Amino acid sequence: MSTSDPVSALSVWLALESHTHHAPGVNGMMDLVAAEVEGLPIAVERIPGRDGLGDALILRAGLSTGTPGLAVMSHLDTVHPVGTAARDLPVRVEGDRLYGPGVYDMKGGAYLALQAFKQVALAGTAKRPLVFLFTPDEEIGSPTTRGLIEEIGRQSAAVLVTEPAREGGKIVTARKGVGRFEVKLEGRPAHSGARHADGRSAIREAAHQILAIEGLTDYARGVTTTVALMGGGTAANVIPQHAWFSVDLRVATAADGAALEREILGLTPRDPDVRISVSGGMNRPPYEKSPEGAALFETAKRIAAGIGFELQDCPMTGGGSDGNFTAALGVPTLDGLGIDGEGAHTLSEYALISSIAPRQALIKGLLETV
Known part of the structure; x- marks a missing residue:
């Protein structure tokens, strides 16, 4: 041509x-x-x-x-x-x-x-x-x-x-280096009216975890954490058994990448009756x-x-x-x-x-x- x-x-x-x-x-x-x-x-x-x-x-x-x-x-x-x-x-x-x-x-x-x-x-x-x-x-x-x-x-x-x-x-x-993670949560379903106390909300736990992850952003260090995709629940009258969200991580140094990767992969639930599984990691080094x-x-x-x-x-x-x-x-x-x-x-x-x-x-x- x-x-x-x-x-x-x-x-x-x-x-x-x-x-x-x-x-x-x-x-x-x-x-x-x-x-x-x-x-x-x-x-x-x-x-x-x-x-x-x-x-x-x-x-x-x-x-x-x-x-x-x-x-x-x-x-x-x-x-x-x-x-x-x-x-x-x-x-x-x-x-x-x-x-x-x-x-x-x-x-x-x-x-x-x-x-x-x-x-x-x-x-x-x-x-x-x-x-x-x-x-x-x-x-x-x-x-x-x-x-x-x-x-x-x-x-x-x-x-x-x-x-x-x-x-x-x-x-x-x-x-910056880039990390991507998927977080999945499993709670306990229950009728949101008749059996509310029996349920363990995966979405409620996700809300706590999302705020914690977003709180890791540190502009001075060049660290940003973003939750831009999320989902969960089955019906409006059911305590949600499942929830999920994704995490985007950006870091300026390899040391911060390793440290933040460990922290995100090591998430622990505030509610011991909710299970959390995290996959992913740094996919582009700084x-x-x-x-x-x-x-x-x-x-x-x-x-x-x-x-x-x-x-x-x-x-x-x-x-x-x-x-x-x-x-x-x-x-x-x-x-x-x-x-x-x-x-x-x-x-x-x-x-x-x-x-x-x-x-x-x-x-x-x-x-x-x-």
């Missing part, structure tokens, strides 16, 4: 909806990527999906020199259900804004990085072997691809992640700032200055990405290298068309320099 009109090419990507749990759409995106590199000096490896999810795709270019490579990582799944483009977020251009499901998070970044990868592969200007991993399940925590991400990370001198830019073009050099990451950022700043813009990073962001996995291994990782725009995970999601060329040039420069 020609790269002379990136808006038209990217619009094709957006029109192919690829919600994480819609494997045909995700695999269709992998097909589009594979078609882009057909006939080029780029090796393609496709890894079949599992657990009902889509495939992963690995592109390799450059000479195998025996030295650690340089990895690029993008995901092609989105949070938007199939039908979003027809109903709520049609693919369209309004001024400098390109709208569409997943354009900002993160098809725009995946697209422009692929163009840079192709340019460097054709020119043979990379200093290291190049690897580009496209994953199908980042939006749900990368359950089927974490091992692959970490394997490629361990073999790499650095990792570039094409999640969207932040706050007007800033890149990401630190992310991506903490490091001297090696700082040096990689300085390289990116110099490249950006040569292109004609000032590159800045942002404070630690609360959202996780596949960069968490590689950074936790000690691999220098730069994130947020994708397209600029706003509205990730919303029905007003858009990307700035004017950001495509400079962001693509930045990634090209990194592929040729690091």
